[in-house]
Each structure stands twice: as structure tokens, then as C-alpha cells.
Amino acid sequence: MIDFHTQALDERLRLVDFDRTDASTLKALVEQDLKIADEFLDNLPSTDEPTTALDIIGRFNRLNLNLNRSFGILSHLNSVVSSQKIRTAHHDVLPALSAFSTKTGQSVGLYQLYKLVNDNLEKLEADNALTRAVELALQDFTLSGVALDDDKKARFAEISARLSVLSAKFSDNALDATQAFALPLSQAQLSGITPSGLALLKSAGDTYKAKHPNSVLATDYVATLDIPMYLAVMQYADDRTLRETLYHAYNTRASAVSSYGHTEFDNGDIMSEILALRQEKAKLLGFDDYTQVSLASKMANDKDEIETFLKTLAHHATPFAKADLADMEVLGKTLGLDKIEPWDTPYLAEKIRLEKYNLNSDEIRPYFPLPVVLSGLFDIIGKLFGVSFKERTADVPRWHTDVQFFELHDKNGLMGGLYLDLFARTGKRGGAWLSGFQEKHKDSQIEQLPVGFIVGNFSPAVGDLPSLLTFDEVTTLFHEFGHGLHHLLTKITLSDVAGISGVEWDAVELPSQFMENFAIDKDGIALISRHVETGEPLPQDKLTALLNAKNFQSGLQTLRQIEFGLFDLRIHGKGLSGYDEILAVLDGVRDEIAVIKPPASNRFANTFSHIFAGGYASGYYSYKWAELLSADAFGKFESSQNTATHGVFDPAIGNAFKSEILQMGGSRPAKDSFVAFMGRDTDMGALLRHSGFVK
Structure with missing residues (x-):
């Protein structure tokens, strides 16, 4: 038997020996685990005894834990240290994994075992976790087509397999298109870029020169489309032509109109096929469109409810967004700009932030060195939830030298483990995320x-x-640590509903959005900031400026998120016939929502991995939906400042949030967990106040 288990630390962590995770052996391990699970499913025992049925389900679930683990390693490495060998191994196993997943969801024998358990929950003395897990499993069977006839089941399986391949290809193209761009800079183009920005561009230059050893550059600096390097230019470079060049490069990635010529990574046809297949899948299941499929397992009732929520929020945000734009137009005129273009807005925003709040984003960076921020974050988590992190990086194998590893403990002992891989580099997918690699289970x-x-x-x-x-x-x-806490603090020991598993997708962002609030609170900032060289705390004037600027351009940022959410919802609620129609829907949403219109060449959608390669299809609205929940929940901590000495770090309220939301995982509906914590349903007033939309 192949395995990558390491016994470096507590056996219950089942840590991976990343020193031995080569692509070919990982592929063999996935195929081994898949074969064992598939054979068990083919020879699934039948029974009329609910206790036996539960035992059979448990045996099958353990095989799935092994399969999820082996593929989870391969999938993770494909995201963070992608190479041609890893990518090939990852993509090679996708069709078989998709086929097995569909086969599982359409297994009448397995479905009948779950039905038997469901009909005898009282006899089995099932707890809430098992009851909820069975409920969700039966829902999954329905959404996987267990009731379809054989021909439709076969087509459903073909669609699922094809979608898994298309999503992987979409991600590949987005990554490859990002890494295909590099622009050596002249001395004149460096004007306005901050010292820290120059340091980032020099590091990109070092990488460029290592790849092109015979090249002769005008300077040591190279611009790329990796986010830290991209923003170093867009926010500070005085050269408007340079900003425009990078804007077009970034926003035409993975498209047929790539401004830097790499049309081989075009995602247009892939997007069209993904949407067509999702629509066909929905029709097979008896739904009108894919949005209905998506919402069947979410908090929101239907797309009308979501549209109303997003449009109401847009109504409140629009006056503030227009005021944000007016500020930039005034400044733009003083700089000789007759019209504000999208490549001007980050640059102007930084100047306005400095003028309005005396806050230079780059000047405060030395007060937020990562070790200090991490230490303060751990302190905040300890105050709120009574847990502590212990670094064990030196004791575990890692996939890259940048990676850190921490154990999480409470008063009763070890609770789990968390790897951090935080820096941009070649071969790494863009963005930030938590991978809940291994769920709690016993x-x-x-x-x-x-x-x-x-x-x-x-x-x-x-x-x-x-x-x-x-x-x-x-x-x-x-934000990502909020997800991490949701994953690690669970008290549920059934993996199907432990931590994030089983939580409705539009509630998953509640803990992550919630934790963001502590980063912009004055007491929180005091714990996470200290000058990298002097050790001095963030000066009072900069602290005041940072707090005052909390909602800087919140109107524009909110409308942008609403734009993404409505676009996602509408392209999945229509029977679109081609890529041009996708762009037309996006243009329509922008006409309705946006106050700053991008140029016609903008192809943002071609790298919208959340919905085309992630889990947010017909669910991107979840960010704003969950922000409503998180703002409301944080309001309870804010009100405690008037009556307690703990400020927002009230341990009693923190413990209530932990016990009613973080520890419960998916063992009950998210709405029930929210109401258990708040004592009532949601109130949009908190979101409007937190967004700065209440004068």
C-alpha cells in the first residue's frame, strides 16, 4: 500500500510527508484508493437492519476519507507548486474521480441504505450531527440524479466528467496567462513607485533575469501580473501609459483579445461550454436552470430574494460610489486628466487617501511585518476563543521553504493543525483561500x-x-483565518458535517468576514502592528487615519461585488448560447450597477475562477450575504464595549460565537446557528452601518 503519512507529530494529525510526494506516486495512490472505494461500491452489501446499514455507510465513508486525502494532496500541490508533471498527474485522474463521484451519487443501493437509516433515526438514537448528515446526503443523492433513468444517468455522468476537465483547464489558462506577461521597466517608468514597490519589482526582475540570463535590461525592475507587483504599479506609478498597459494586460488575460498576444490561453469557449453543460445538468434534474440547482442547498430561498438583497444594497451604496467617483474626477482635473479611466482609479485613490486621511498605504506597511501580524492575530484568537497556536514548522516536511506549520491547542490539548503558505511565486494559483484538507472525524x-x-x-x-x-x-x-477557525474549532466528529463540511455555501463566509472586523478595530490594530525596525507601535495619527479610512471608497467596492454577484446569478439563470452572450450579460449588469465603466476590451470574466473553476457558481452573492451575517454578529461584540472592560474581545461573547457557530459546523442549518448566537434573525442595518452607508 502506498502512503505519504509521516509520524513527525501527534498521530491524529495524520500529517503528510511532502518530501516524498512526487507526481507519479501521488497519481498511483489516488488510483489505488479510487479502485478500493469503487470495488466496495460495486459490491455494496444490502440489509434491512438499520444498525448494519449505518456500519456499511461508515465503512464506505472511511474509504472516501482515504481517497479525499490522496487526491487532496495532489490537488493542493497543483495549486501551490504547479509543474507540468503535477498538472498532468492531476488532470489524468480527474475523469475517473468525476465518474466515481457521479456513480456514488447515483447508487441506488447506497441511497437505500441512507433511506433505511433516515427512517430509523430514533431507533438508532441518532444525534443532531448524524441526523443532519443523513438529511444532506439524501439531498445530494437527489441533486446527483439518483432518480434518473439509465440513459439520463449516463448523460449526467458524461457532463460531470467534462465539467471537471473544463474547470481544471480554465484554471490552467488563468495561471499560464498571468505568468506569460513580464515587462522590463525603464528608469522613467519608475517615477512615483514606492520603495517597497520597487523592492517587489526588483524581485520580479531577479526572477526574469534568471530565466533570461542573456537579456540586457534598462533597469533591475520588471512588472508582472502577480497581484503584489501589479498593484505596486497601478497604485503609485506616475506613468499613465504604463498603468494603462498593465491594466489592459491584466484585464485581457486568458482571452482572444489578450493585449500582450497570448491568445492561446483563451477561456471563451470553455466558459460557454461550462454554462451550457450546467444548464443541461439542471434540465436533467427537472430544474429550470442551474441557479435553482445551486440554491437548493443554500440559505437563500430563490434568485428573486438574492436579486432583491443585492439591488437594495446597491441602492444604498450608489450615492456613496458616485461621491467616490466625483472626488477622483476633481483630483483628475488638477492632474490634467479630462476623463477618469479604470487605470487611473487605483492611482487617484491612493492620492485621495493621503489627502483626505493623511494615510499613505505604503508608509504604514513597515508597521505590519508578517511575524508581528501573526503574533497579534494569535493573541486576538486566544482572547476570543481560549485557544493558542504553537509553531512546529521545523518538525514537519513541507512542500516549499516559505511554508509554516502550527498546532492549535485549547485547555484540553491538541485540536488540529494549520499550514500557512502566504507569498506569491511562480507556479502558484492567484488569490487566497483555505483548503480544509482533512476534516475532524472519529x-x-x-x-x-x-x-x-x-x-x-x-x-x-x-x-x-x-x-x-x-x-x-x-x-x-x-479573513482566511476565519475559515481556518471554522475548520479547526469544530466539536463535531462526523466528517460529513464537521467544520465547514455541510455548511450552506452562502453561510461559509460568515466566520471569515467576521474575523476581518478585528483587523480594523483600534484594539486589534494595537496587537498586530509594530514597526519592523524600531518596534514602535503605529503612531496615533496613522491609527486615527486608518480607522477613519475604514470605509474609504466602500461605495465603489460594494458595487463591484454586487456587479460580480448579479453577473454570476444571471448567466446561470439563462440558456446562453455563446461567449458573446456572456459578455452581453456582464455589460447589462454594468449598465445597471456600475458608476465606472471599463473599456469594451475588458475580459474580467475570463479569469473569474470563483464561478468557472471554484465552488461559487450561482453563489458569488455569498460574500455579501455572509457579510450581512458577520456585520450583525460583530455588532454584538461592539455593543459589549459599553458594558464590559474587554472591548471587542469579550471572552463570554467570543465563547458564545465559538459554541453556537464555529463548533457546530454543518450539524444544523446555518440560520439556526446564527439565531442561536444572536437571539433573532438578521438585520441589514448592521451591514449598512459597517459599510459606511448610514450618515
């Missing part, structure tokens, strides 16, 4: 603690200094 045969991977694309360390985070990166780190 039964008569196995006990495993939760382990997760938090991945980011933050500014890397330069020279002798540690990584100096932008405040946006600080907020992103808090």
Missing part, C-alpha cells in the same frame, strides 16, 4: 484531527526584512 476505526492549508499571494520578504503586509493583505489574512 469512529470505531479511525480518529483524525482537522488539518488545513491557508494559502495567499502576499508580498514576499525582500532582503533582510520579513514580509511587510499591505493593510488589504492583513485583512485577507484575518
Whole structure:
């Protein structure tokens, strides 16, 4: 039997020996685990005894845990250290995995076992976790086509397999298109770029020169489309032509109109096929469109409810967005700009932030070195939830030297483990995310603690200094740790509904959005900021400026998220026949929502991985939906400041949030968990207040 288990630390962590995870052996391990699980499904025992049925389900689930683990390693490495060998191995196993997943969801024998358990929950003395897991499993069977005839089941399986391949190809193209661009810079083009930005561009230049050893460059600096390097130019470069060049390069990636010529990564046809197949899948299941399929397992009732929510929020945000734009237009005229273009807005925003709040985003970066931010974040989590992190990086194998590993403990002992891989680099997918690699689970045969991977694309360390985070990166780190806490703090020991598993997709972002609030609170900032060289705290004037600027351009940012959410909802609610129609829907949403219109060449949708390669199809609205929940929940902590000495770090309220939301995982509907914590349903007033839309 092939395995990559390492016994470096507590056996229950089941940590991976990443020193031995080569692509071919990983592929063989996935195929081995898949074969064992598939054979079990083919020879599934039948029974009329509910206790036996539950035992059979448990045996099959353990085989799936093994399969999820082996593929999880391969999938993770394909995201963070992608190479041709890893990519090929990953893509080679996708069709068989998709076929097995569909076969599982359409297994009448397995479905009947779950039905037998469901009909005898009282006899089995089932707890809430098992009851909820069975309920969700039966829903999954329905959405997987268990009731279809054989011909439709076969077509459903073909669609699922094809979608898995298309999504992987979409991600490949987005990554390859991003990495295909590099622009050596002249001395004149460096004007306005900050010292930390120059350091990032120099690191990109070093990488470029290593790949092109015979090249002769005008300077040591190279612009790329990796987010830290891209923003270093877009926010600060005085050269408007340079900003325009990078804007078009970034926003035409993976399209047929790529401004830098790499049309081989065009995702247009892939997007069209993905939407057509999702629509066909919905029709097979008896739904009108894919949005109905998506919402069947979410908090929101239907797309009308979501549209009303998003449009109401847009109504409140639009006056503030127009005021944001007016500020930029005034400044633009003083700089000789007759018309504000999208490549001007990040640059003007930074100048207005400095003028209005005396806040220079780059000047505060030295006060947020990553080690200090992490230490403060751990302190905040400890105050709120009574847990502590212990670094064990030196004790575990890792997939890259940048990676750190931490154990999480409470007063009763070890709770789980968390890897951090935070810096942008070649071969790494863009964005930031938590991979809930290993869920908490305990039964008569196995006990495993939760382990997760938090991945980011933050500014890397330069020279002798540690990584100096932008405040946006600080907020992103808090966001991903919210997901991490949801994964790690669960008390549920049934993997199907432990941690994030089984939580409705539009509630998954509640803990992550919630944790962001502590990064922009004055007490939180005091814990996470200290000058990298002097150790001095963030000066009072900069702290005041940062707090005052909390909702800077919140109107524009909110409309942008609403634009994405409505676009996602509408392309999945229509029977679109081609790529041009996808663009037409996006243009229509922009006409309705946006106050800054991008140029016709903009192809943002071609790298919208959340919906074309991730889990957010017909669900991108979840970010704003969950922000409503999180703002409301955080309001409970804010109100405690008037009556307690703990400020927003009230341990009693923190413990209630932990016990009613974080620890419950998916063992009950998310709405029930929210109401259990708040004592009532949601109130949009908190979101409007937190967004700065209440004068």
C-alpha cells in the first residue's frame, strides 16, 4: 500500500510527508484508493437492519476519507507548486474521480441504505450531527440524479466528467496567462513607485533575469501580473501609459483579445461550454436552470430574494460610489486628466487617501511585518476563543521553504493543525483561500484531527526584512483565518458535517468576514502592528487615519461585488448560447450597477475562477450575504464595549460565537446557528452601518 503519512507529530494529525510526494506516486495512490472505494461500491452489501446499514455507510465513508486525502494532496500541490508533471498527474485522474463521484451519487443501493437509516433515526438514537448528515446526503443523492433513468444517468455522468476537465483547464489558462506577461521597466517608468514597490519589482526582475540570463535590461525592475507587483504599479506609478498597459494586460488575460498576444490561453469557449453543460445538468434534474440547482442547498430561498438583497444594497451604496467617483474626477482635473479611466482609479485613490486621511498605504506597511501580524492575530484568537497556536514548522516536511506549520491547542490539548503558505511565486494559483484538507472525524476505526492549508499571494520578504503586509493583505489574512477557525474549532466528529463540511455555501463566509472586523478595530490594530525596525507601535495619527479610512471608497467596492454577484446569478439563470452572450450579460449588469465603466476590451470574466473553476457558481452573492451575517454578529461584540472592560474581545461573547457557530459546523442549518448566537434573525442595518452607508 502506498502512503505519504509521516509520524513527525501527534498521530491524529495524520500529517503528510511532502518530501516524498512526487507526481507519479501521488497519481498511483489516488488510483489505488479510487479502485478500493469503487470495488466496495460495486459490491455494496444490502440489509434491512438499520444498525448494519449505518456500519456499511461508515465503512464506505472511511474509504472516501482515504481517497479525499490522496487526491487532496495532489490537488493542493497543483495549486501551490504547479509543474507540468503535477498538472498532468492531476488532470489524468480527474475523469475517473468525476465518474466515481457521479456513480456514488447515483447508487441506488447506497441511497437505500441512507433511506433505511433516515427512517430509523430514533431507533438508532441518532444525534443532531448524524441526523443532519443523513438529511444532506439524501439531498445530494437527489441533486446527483439518483432518480434518473439509465440513459439520463449516463448523460449526467458524461457532463460531470467534462465539467471537471473544463474547470481544471480554465484554471490552467488563468495561471499560464498571468505568468506569460513580464515587462522590463525603464528608469522613467519608475517615477512615483514606492520603495517597497520597487523592492517587489526588483524581485520580479531577479526572477526574469534568471530565466533570461542573456537579456540586457534598462533597469533591475520588471512588472508582472502577480497581484503584489501589479498593484505596486497601478497604485503609485506616475506613468499613465504604463498603468494603462498593465491594466489592459491584466484585464485581457486568458482571452482572444489578450493585449500582450497570448491568445492561446483563451477561456471563451470553455466558459460557454461550462454554462451550457450546467444548464443541461439542471434540465436533467427537472430544474429550470442551474441557479435553482445551486440554491437548493443554500440559505437563500430563490434568485428573486438574492436579486432583491443585492439591488437594495446597491441602492444604498450608489450615492456613496458616485461621491467616490466625483472626488477622483476633481483630483483628475488638477492632474490634467479630462476623463477618469479604470487605470487611473487605483492611482487617484491612493492620492485621495493621503489627502483626505493623511494615510499613505505604503508608509504604514513597515508597521505590519508578517511575524508581528501573526503574533497579534494569535493573541486576538486566544482572547476570543481560549485557544493558542504553537509553531512546529521545523518538525514537519513541507512542500516549499516559505511554508509554516502550527498546532492549535485549547485547555484540553491538541485540536488540529494549520499550514500557512502566504507569498506569491511562480507556479502558484492567484488569490487566497483555505483548503480544509482533512476534516475532524472519529469512529470505531479511525480518529483524525482537522488539518488545513491557508494559502495567499502576499508580498514576499525582500532582503533582510520579513514580509511587510499591505493593510488589504492583513485583512485577507484575518479573513482566511476565519475559515481556518471554522475548520479547526469544530466539536463535531462526523466528517460529513464537521467544520465547514455541510455548511450552506452562502453561510461559509460568515466566520471569515467576521474575523476581518478585528483587523480594523483600534484594539486589534494595537496587537498586530509594530514597526519592523524600531518596534514602535503605529503612531496615533496613522491609527486615527486608518480607522477613519475604514470605509474609504466602500461605495465603489460594494458595487463591484454586487456587479460580480448579479453577473454570476444571471448567466446561470439563462440558456446562453455563446461567449458573446456572456459578455452581453456582464455589460447589462454594468449598465445597471456600475458608476465606472471599463473599456469594451475588458475580459474580467475570463479569469473569474470563483464561478468557472471554484465552488461559487450561482453563489458569488455569498460574500455579501455572509457579510450581512458577520456585520450583525460583530455588532454584538461592539455593543459589549459599553458594558464590559474587554472591548471587542469579550471572552463570554467570543465563547458564545465559538459554541453556537464555529463548533457546530454543518450539524444544523446555518440560520439556526446564527439565531442561536444572536437571539433573532438578521438585520441589514448592521451591514449598512459597517459599510459606511448610514450618515
